[in-house]
Amino acid sequence: MTALLSSNIVQTVLFGAALLGAISGMLGAFAVLRQQSLLGDALSHAALPGVCLGFLVAGGRDLGSVLAGAFFTGALAALIMQLIVRRTTLKTDAALGIVLSVFFAVGVVALTYIQGQGGAASAGLMTFLFGQAAAILRSDLWIMGAGGLAALALVLALWKEFKLVSFDADFARAQGLPVTWIEGALTVMVAFAIVIGLQLVGVVLMVALLIAPAAAARQWTRALGSMVVLSAAFGATAGALGALISASARGLATGPVVVLIATAFVLISMLVAPRRGLIWQALAARAMRARISEGRVLTALQDLAKAHDDTAYKAERGMLNTALGAAPHAMRIQALERRGLIQQVTHPPETTPHWELTKAGHAEARALSGTRTDAGKDTP
Amino acid sequence: MIDAYFASIPAMIMTTGILVGASGALLGSFLVLRGNSMLTDAISHSIVLGIIVVWLLTGHLTGPFQILGAAVTGLLTVALSEALAKSGLVKMDAAIGLIFPALFAAGVILISLNARNVHIDVDTVLLGEIGFVWLHTLTLGGVRIPVAVATLSVVFAVNLAFVLAFWKELKLTTFDAGLAAALGLFPGVLHYAILTLTSVTAVAAFDAVGAILFIAFVIVPPATAYLLTRRLWLMVVLAVTVSVLSCVTGYLLAVYWNVSIGGMMAAMTGVWFALALLLAPGRGLVSQALRQGSERLDHDCRTLVAHLYTHQDSPDMPEENTRRALTDHLRWSEHRARATILRALDRDLIERRNGLLALRPKGQAVAEGIFARHHKSHTA
Numbered sequence: 001m002t003a004l005l006s007s008n009i010v011q012t013v014l015f016g017a018a019l020l021g022a023i024s025g026m027l028g029a030f031a032v033l034r035q036q037s038l039l040g041d042a043l044s045h046a047a048l049p050g051v052c053l054g055f056l057v058a059g060g061r062d063l064g065s066v067l068a069g070a071f072f073t074g075a076l077a078a079l080i081m082q083l084i085v086r087r088t089t090l091k092t093d094a095a096l097g098i099v100l101s102v103f104f105a106v107g108v109v110a111l112t113y114i115q116g117q118g119g120a121a122s123a124g125l126m127t128f129l130f131g132q133a134a135a136i137l138r139s140d141l142w143i144m145g146a147g148g149l150a151a152l153a154l155v156l157a158l159w160k161e162f163k164l165v166s167f168d169a170d171f172a173r174a175q176g177l178p179v180t181w182i183e184g185a186l187t188v189m190v191a192f193a194i195v196i197g198l199q200l201v202g203v204v205l206m207v208a209l210l211i212a213p214a215a216a217a218r219q220w221t222r223a224l225g226s227m228v229v230l231s232a233a234f235g236a237t238a239g240a241l242g243a244l245i246s247a248s249a250r251g252l253a254t255g256p257v258v259v260l261i262a263t264a265f266v267l268i269s270m271l272v273a274p275r276r277g278l279i280w281q282a283l284a285a286r287a288m289r290a291r292i293s294e295g296r297v298l299t300a301l302q303d304l305a306k307a308h309d310d311t312a313y314k315a316e317r318g319m320l321n322t323a324l325g326a327a328p329h330a331m332r333i334q335a336l337e338r339r340g341l342i343q344q345v346t347h348p349p350e351t352t353p354h355w356e357l358t359k360a361g362h363a364e365a366r367a368l369s370g371t372r373t374d375a376g377k378d379t380p
Numbered sequence: 381m382i383d384a385y386f387a388s389i390p391a392m393i394m395t396t397g398i399l400v401g402a403s404g405a406l407l408g409s410f411l412v413l414r415g416n417s418m419l420t421d422a423i424s425h426s427i428v429l430g431i432i433v434v435w436l437l438t439g440h441l442t443g444p445f446q447i448l449g450a451a452v453t454g455l456l457t458v459a460l461s462e463a464l465a466k467s468g469l470v471k472m473d474a475a476i477g478l479i480f481p482a483l484f485a486a487g488v489i490l491i492s493l494n495a496r497n498v499h500i501d502v503d504t505v506l507l508g509e510i511g512f513v514w515l516h517t518l519t520l521g522g523v524r525i526p527v528a529v530a531t532l533s534v535v536f537a538v539n540l541a542f543v544l545a546f547w548k549e550l551k552l553t554t555f556d557a558g559l560a561a562a563l564g565l566f567p568g569v570l571h572y573a574i575l576t577l578t579s580v581t582a583v584a585a586f587d588a589v590g591a592i593l594f595i596a597f598v599i600v601p602p603a604t605a606y607l608l609t610r611r612l613w614l615m616v617v618l619a620v621t622v623s624v625l626s627c628v629t630g631y632l633l634a635v636y637w638n639v640s641i642g643g644m645m646a647a648m649t650g651v652w653f654a655l656a657l658l659l660a661p662g663r664g665l666v667s668q669a670l671r672q673g674s675e676r677l678d679h680d681c682r683t684l685v686a687h688l689y690t691h692q693d694s695p696d697m698p699e700e701n702t703r704r705a706l707t708d709h710l711r712w713s714e715h716r717a718r719a720t721i722l723r724a725l726d727r728d729l730i731e732r733r734n735g736l737l738a739l740r741p742k743g744q745a746v747a748e749g750i751f752a753r754h755h756k757s758h759t760a
Binding site: 032035036037038040041045083084087088089090091093094096097098100101102103104105106107108109110111112113116126129130204205207208210211212215218219249251252253255256257259260263266270276278 | 412415416417418420421467469470471473474476477478481482484485486488489492493503506507592593595596598599600603606607634637638639640642643644645646647649650653657663665668
């Protein structure tokens with residue numbers, strides 16, 4: 001393993017994969033917040049004809065022209081989608097489906113055309129379908145690094161604008177911001193993120209690298225800044241881990257592995273994230289249910305005390321059950337005792353345990369029933 | 381005759397394509413109208429996992445088990461996405477974008493790991509092998525029929541029967557789900573019925589066109605038909621027609637250029653869509669542009685008569701009521717001034733009098749109408 005890690009090629013691949021994952025994760029955060037996940041899917045499929053175009057123009061697998069081609073057809077797809085949505089009555093989802101499938105079909109045609117022309121280099125094109133991190137070269141790192149820096153600079157420079165448009169486009173428009181341009185810039189960035197990630201996960205699964213890190217990051221934080229940073233970190237981790245696993249197994253494309261890892265991040269985040277996570281929510285709901293049933297025991301004891309005009313009225317289990325209409329769980333009684341709100345007493349000559357409200361219990365019950373009578377007054 | 385038809389390879393390939401397209405278009409018409417186009421994307425990707433899992437369990441790559449098993453995966457994708465969106469942790473678009481890439485990635489990894497045993501490789505998953513459908517045949521009534529043609533014929537018959545039998549219900553739930561529910565129909569049941577049939581069709585079409593090109597067959601022909609008509613039955617008929625046209629032209633072009641047949645058929649659906657988008661009578665981009673140009677010219681004519689009306693019988697009339705004033709004062713281009721004057725002459729709004737432009741009675745009335753309305757709106 002250490003021998004594997006110290007290898008020059010492996011270092012390049014790992015670093016490249018992490019870089020690609022980080023950039024896609026960072027930019028994907030905006031796509032998820034603006035509910036444009038499926039636009040990402042359409043644009044990534046639309047990158048395939050561009051990859052082929054770049055290949056045909058450059059006459060080989062030159063990363064720069066392949067990525068430029070992918071960016072060109074991705075942007076063209078976004079424009080056509082806008083045209084369909086604005087000028088026809090077709091819905092957005094239909095426009096997405098049309099752009100996605102037709103561009104991909106054209107890409108398939110171009111791909112088979114290139115294969116038909118022969119040449120050993122054309123095999124390299126297939127790696128853009130499902131991604132192959134192992135194909136990342138040291139010289140590619142410069143292009144990716146430059147692209148990543150450019151994206152980062154754009155995000156930092158337009159941070160305030162991006163934030164406003166992502167969360168409240170109407171308010172941004174009212175403030176006089178050029179919202180259409182900013183939305184355009186954000187869409188261009190989604191296309192850019194896709195182009196950057198193509199080598200790692202390929203056109204087919206790119207949408208997951210765009211969405212999954214951001215969706216995972218969203219569970220942990222409510223602030224845009226930390227969400228973008230976390231999303232980039234998740235993307236980088238998934239990219240590096242995926243590259244490592246796919247490199248150690250023969251014939252395994254990187255894309256599917258990266259996607260499964262990123263999806264695992266989402267599932268784990270959805271389960272355990274504080275406050276938002278499902279486990280946290282379930283615990284909170286349970287605690288709330290317990291509080292409510294304890295409150296009902298307290299007010300029932302208070303009502304009984306009032307009815308008998310005896311603040312130290314001692315109620316037994318059966319009376320409580322009747323007053324509440326259901327048997328309170330023994331755990332709730334114990335919890336109330338622990339909190340010092342009720343105490344267990346004996347009421348000779350009876351031998352069964354009885355309970356009465358303590359001083360604190362009376363205060364708590366007053367507070368609870370006080371709100372209840374107030375609410376009752378408001379709605380006659 | 382029949383033997384010759386079933387023995388002809390081109391006829392069998394085109395028939396397969398047409399059956400995929402027609403089966404898809406029948407369902408796609410409703411998916412497009414209901415705004416569920418992207419669910420096709422999700423379903424057609426995730427059936428890959430179903431196909432490979434059923435193969436691992438039963439060893440069958442075709443047959444009823446295969447179709448049922450994979451159809452379940454398709455439905456599972458939709459159900460999981462909807463459940464995820466309902467949890468409130470992610471929005472619907474992100475939920476779709478998380479679930480299907482994960483299932484698809486798992487399917488692709490399973491195929492890669494079992495590549496030596498399964499005779500489907502990862503490329504087939506994407507592109508299909510419609511060119512080889514005639515390799516697997518079965519004998520029916522003494523005629524050798526490709527398995528894909530037989531399976532797809534059954535699927536087409538089922539889809540057609542479904543659409544005809546539930547025509548009224550489909551129409552109502554598509555256009556007014558609320559009313560349908562109030563009348564005691566079950567929009568939810570019908571929704572899942574459509575998605576089930578879509579999954580089944582996707583599985584049956586998988587060998588021929590793969591997972592992604594299938595989307596083009598389902599969405600694009602109905603979307604094309606939708607641009608041409610507002611009558612539901614005509615839309616369905618036109619959608620099927622567009623599928624047939626795409627398959628025939630796609631096949632011929634694919635053979636001519638020696639490229640992927642499935643890809644070319646799917647790309648041709650895009651060409652027909654583009655033609656409809658441009659040329660649809662009344663709604664196409666060309667008639668929109670023509671109408672816009674004509675309306676702009678009409679508006680310019682109104683500006684012209686208003687301009688002439690304001691300055692007629694005033695001291696600056698010799699200077700203002702000329703063609704020069706239109707270019708110099710109103711800043712119109714030469715072309716615009718000329719076109720407007722020609723149309724105004726044509727409509728008998730103005731005439732040339734003593735080298736000046738002057739209003740005809742009709743133009744006078746139009747100008748008075750403009751200023752009367754203008755005046756009224758100010759006093760109102």
